[in-house]
Amino acid sequence: MTDFTASIIVIGDEILSGRTKDKNIGYIADCLTNVGVYLKEVRIVPDEEEKIIDTINELRNDYTYVLTTGGIGPTHDDITADCVAKAFDVGISENDEAIKMLLERIPLADLNASRRRMARIPHGAKLIENSVSKAPGFQIGNVFVMAGVPSVMQAMLEVVIDRMETGQKLYSCNILTNIKEGDIADTLRSIQSRTSTVSIGSYPYYNDSGYGANIVCRGKNIDELKSIASIIESELSGIGNIEIGKIS
Amino acid sequence: MTDFTASIIVIGDEILSGRTKDKNIGYIADCLTNVGVYLKEVRIVPDEEEKIIDTINELRNDYTYVLTTGGIGPTHDDITADCVAKAFDVGISENDEAIKMLLERIPLADLNASRRRMARIPHGAKLIENSVSKAPGFQIGNVFVMAGVPSVMQAMLEVVIDRMETGQKLYSCNILTNIKEGDIADTLRSIQSRTSTVSIGSYPYYNDSGYGANIVCRGKNIDELKSIASIIESELSGIGNIEIGKIS
Known part of the structure; x- marks a missing residue:
């Protein structure tokens, strides 16, 4: 396509x-x-x-x-x-x-x-x-x-x-964590290497309530996107709070 | 320079x-x-x-x-x-x-x-x-x-x-008007042609309190900037409200 x-x-x-x-x-x-x-x-x-x-x-x-x-x-x-x-x-x-x-x-x-x-x-x-x-x-x-x-x-x-001639929507799933980026980078790198259709981004935040990283998965294939989000949740669940947002 | x-x-x-x-x-x-x-x-x-x-x-x-x-x-x-x-x-x-x-x-x-x-x-x-x-x-x-x-x-x-090696500050003077851009464009074009050191920009706005145009004069020569702002004020004063801001 x-x-x-x-x-x-x-x-x-x-x-x-x-x-x-x-x-x-x-x-x-x-x-x-x-x-x-x-x-x-x-x-x-x-x-x-x-x-x-x-x-x-x-x-x-x-x-x-x-x-x-x-x-x-x-x-x-x-x-x-x-x-x-x-x-x-x-x-x-x-x-x-x-x-x-x-x-x-x-x-x-x-x-x-x-x-x-x-x-x-x-x-x-x-x-x-x-x-x-x-x-x-x-x-x-x-x-x-x-x-x-x-x-x-x-x-x-x-x-x-x-x-415009438009394309297939890129779906996105936000995973909010209270984990420092440096503690999840190795895991994310490894998960990224296992998928070619989902791109995984990591965005640190610092605000009044603390700091952590937002992980954003994006892809056209909604099933693989869900699967990658689940893998991230399970691999990071021991390290801190994980909150998976809706796919939109 | x-x-x-x-x-x-x-x-x-x-x-x-x-x-x-x-x-x-x-x-x-x-x-x-x-x-x-x-x-x-x-x-x-x-x-x-x-x-x-x-x-x-x-x-x-x-x-x-x-x-x-x-x-x-x-x-x-x-x-x-x-x-x-x-x-x-x-x-x-x-x-x-x-x-x-x-x-x-x-x-x-x-x-x-x-x-x-x-x-x-x-x-x-x-x-x-x-x-x-x-x-x-x-x-x-x-x-x-x-x-x-x-x-x-x-x-x-x-x-x-x-x-950084820095330069001479560019001064700016904002002139707020309640006049439609199309009613001041000729005047501004004419004033712009009379100065080479001041650049005159016009930015329309539409908001809850109405509409009009912000005129922004910018230049390094603060005296000429003041002079151009005064000319604009005097040439537009018959058309609507004019409010000259501070030079900053």
């Missing part, structure tokens, strides 16, 4: 300066995982034309899908649509359908030159409507261009995921 | 799957901005050797500094140190000083083979101590290798920033 892969390009100086804390990457990651598309890489890049173009062209060749966020508003620092047109070597101009979408929200008298910029769409692209702001994103080839404002991005992502 | 630039590599399947939401990028971004180092790119990559090595080698040539987070614990999925050694084409082995640091926290009887892995350091690297977990990160060339657990990363980052 083919694996469907994806990458995200977050476009925006405000994320790199720390002024805005990204809320989109984790949200998109969850949604893609749920539909069996593997997010394999994320890049955050500044509002710089050459960097954006190069990044789009590199990633659209490497992954099944590329999702971008940010840079499609009406102001001078919104250059994503032009960069995508250049990356695909196509023209860009005002799109009638996009103007109609804007007019659902914006009175004609307010549709000034800056707002009309939001209807500039690369030739050959298909619009991505959104119910929140009405200003559309667009899809060209395997690249989906979305807004950066989380509520708008989330509305667009629903459309994007509907358009 | 030279600009000091930086990039971050976040290493970890758990971030890409959505299981763990990254808390380090925004924190590092704030700290770098505060000391005048420009964060120019972030990449999130999976726990895959070739991808990690290629990413390190690409970014260490492109930026003054590279900071990595994640993958330096005791378990089988912690492969960052080995990847860094391969990227720099140097050997890697147990480091006596790192073992001493581990022994400050871990009794000798508990220092099993897995835990000793945390003392495997690429040859020629300089350790980055941390007060939280004691297990060190390390610096080799312009690459700083840190833990992924936020509290540990933050302790290491203090050391990292002390070791």
